[in-house]
Amino acid sequence: MALADGRLNHDLDPAERGPQDACGVFGVWAPHEEVAKLTYFGLYALQHRGQESAGIAVSKSTPRGQQIMVYKDMGLVSQVFNEATLESLGGAHLAVGHCRYSTTGASVWMNAQPTFRSTAAGSIALAHNGNLTNTLELQEWLHQRDDESAELLPGALSQEATTDTSLVTALMATYPGLSIEEAAVEVLPRLRGAFSLVFMDEETLYAARDPQGIRPLVLGRLERGWVVASETAALDIVGASFIREVAPGELITIDGDGLRSRTFATPEPKGCLFEYVYLARPDTMISGRRLHSVRVEVGRTLAKEFPTDADLVIPVPESGTPAAIGYAEQSGIPYGQGLVKNSYVGRTFIQPSQTIRQLGIRLKLNPLRDVIAGKRLVVVDDSIVRGNTQRALVRMLREAGAKEIHVRISSPPVKWPCFYGIDFASRAELIATGLSSDEICRSIGADSLGYVSLDGLVAATEVGKDALCRACFDGVYPVELPLSERLGKNVLEDAHGRHDTHGRHVVSPVSVGAGDALARP
Numbered sequence: 437m438a439l440a441d442g443r444l445n446h447d448l449d450p451a452e453r454g455p456q457d458a459c460g461v462f463g464v465w466a467p468h469e470e471v472a473k474l475t476y477f478g479l480y481a482l483q484h485r486g487q488e489s490a491g492i493a494v495s496k497s498t499p500r501g502q503q504i505m506v507y508k509d510m511g512l513v514s515q516v517f518n519e520a521t522l523e524s525l526g527g528a529h530l531a532v533g534h535c536r537y538s539t540t541g542a543s544v545w546m547n548a549q550p551t552f553r554s555t556a557a558g559s560i561a562l563a564h565n566g567n568l569t570n571t572l573e574l575q576e577w578l579h580q581r582d583d584e585s586a587e588l589l590p591g592a593l594s595q596e597a598t599t600d601t602s603l604v605t606a607l608m609a610t611y612p613g614l615s616i617e618e619a620a621v622e623v624l625p626r627l628r629g630a631f632s633l634v635f636m637d638e639e640t641l642y643a644a645r646d647p648q649g650i651r652p653l654v655l656g657r658l659e660r661g662w663v664v665a666s667e668t669a670a671l672d673i674v675g676a677s678f679i680r681e682v683a684p685g686e687l688i689t690i691d692g693d694g695l696r697s698r699t700f701a702t703p704e705p706k707g708c709l710f711e712y713v714y715l716a717r718p719d720t721m722i723s724g725r726r727l728h729s730v731r732v733e734v735g736r737t738l739a740k741e742f743p744t745d746a747d748l749v750i751p752v753p754e755s756g757t758p759a760a761i762g763y764a765e766q767s768g769i770p771y772g773q774g775l776v777k778n779s780y781v782g783r784t785f786i787q788p789s790q791t792i793r794q795l796g797i798r799l800k801l802n803p804l805r806d807v808i809a810g811k812r813l814v815v816v817d818d819s820i821v822r823g824n825t826q827r828a829l830v831r832m833l834r835e836a837g838a839k840e841i842h843v844r845i846s847s848p849p850v851k852w853p854c855f856y857g858i859d860f861a862s863r864a865e866l867i868a869t870g871l872s873s874d875e876i877c878r879s880i881g882a883d884s885l886g887y888v889s890l891d892g893l894v895a896a897t898e899v900g901k902d903a904l905c906r907a908c909f910d911g912v913y914p915v916e917l918p919l920s921e922r923l924g925k926n927v928l929e930d931a932h933g934r935h936d937t938h939g940r941h942v943v944s945p946v947s948v949g950a951g952d953a954l955a956r957p
Contacts, residue, residue, distance in 0.1 A: 460485035466661025472525035493561035494528035534563035556612030566630030630856035649684030735762020742886025750774035759846035809837030
């Protein structure tokens, strides 16, 4: 378990969780470099994508030849690794790393990544960003593979798989007559949903992206090696130059012979639109655009679509800042800082007391009363999920003396859950599902409310609408979803019973699956 570090949990109230990020993956092939430390810094740059657990796998020379060593634990990257653990992972030429937010499987040590499997030809360590939609179908296939390879690989791999990631790793281990690359070519076309994978055997680094390219994955070049990562910001922090994005449906192989590429599925690009809104860092590039610039343009669009008379534009830091800048530029209303954020708010395993929980948003944000008192404010934020945070924010600003509060949101109303790697609230909990914008405005206590239009958001990305996954906004899912009872975060553990944070078996409640997401009103 990670040590408590005194940092506050950003989920201060369990009843008010915002959209939780996808995972971060990083891989490096670089002989004569300190690949474990490069991976550590790469994961540090990707910490915003997952804060539950972190892990690094390396390939080290031993008296018995090259062997994969995995170190992982619960907590932030800086909690899991220190100088001593990174030194123990030294002497390698190849590494993959992962920081996790759980979308399939509970947040426990046994589900931390990279996952590891021994194979007839060696070993495999794998890290995954995204979420598969055919998890139970893959589990059934793994049962069959268990039976077919029982003599060569004793032990039922399917009984140990509690996440979609561990299923993929286990499936690749059931081809004793094939290399890891060829086994991947057998497995990858059978996967459905979102997957950006970085994996390795003792000598080779691999990267693969689903045919829709829903989650980002990029390729970078070091002076003496290669890097793959979820975002270009992770390339920047380790000094790698950006080469290109890993293409949808592409498998990349990197070893002593160089880099090779092959296509395992026909590409049908559907990049996640919410990455542009919130998930990815503003200094990251996607499809040739720096996300800060995209978000500033969304703010300009907001000002055109929902103008108002006001004295000051303020962001909800940090995610609302670029759009607030754009709104101020377009509207001519001065931009200012009206809210101060506690920079040390992070995730920890300390549960807040009721007294602390009642403080709510004040632990994260504090108003600058001298700036906002008597002012008509435009308050820019990235999204509204349940509305509780915005309701508390509006109340706090009024108490600080704001004369008027006009809320502007740099994404359309979130009405549908994501099954591709973002953990939104259920459809029944999403405030935009049952209420109009005017009703939401009254619910949060604002003087006016405006969401950027879907067309306005898409135009700011400069990516064609048909090349983007917009499911959380319009309910159109680019990858077909199975029956609701075959979906859900704990679908595998519900079949076998869940485990607590120490891996002990616990009785599992009945999963409601995703039925509310699939039933159109």
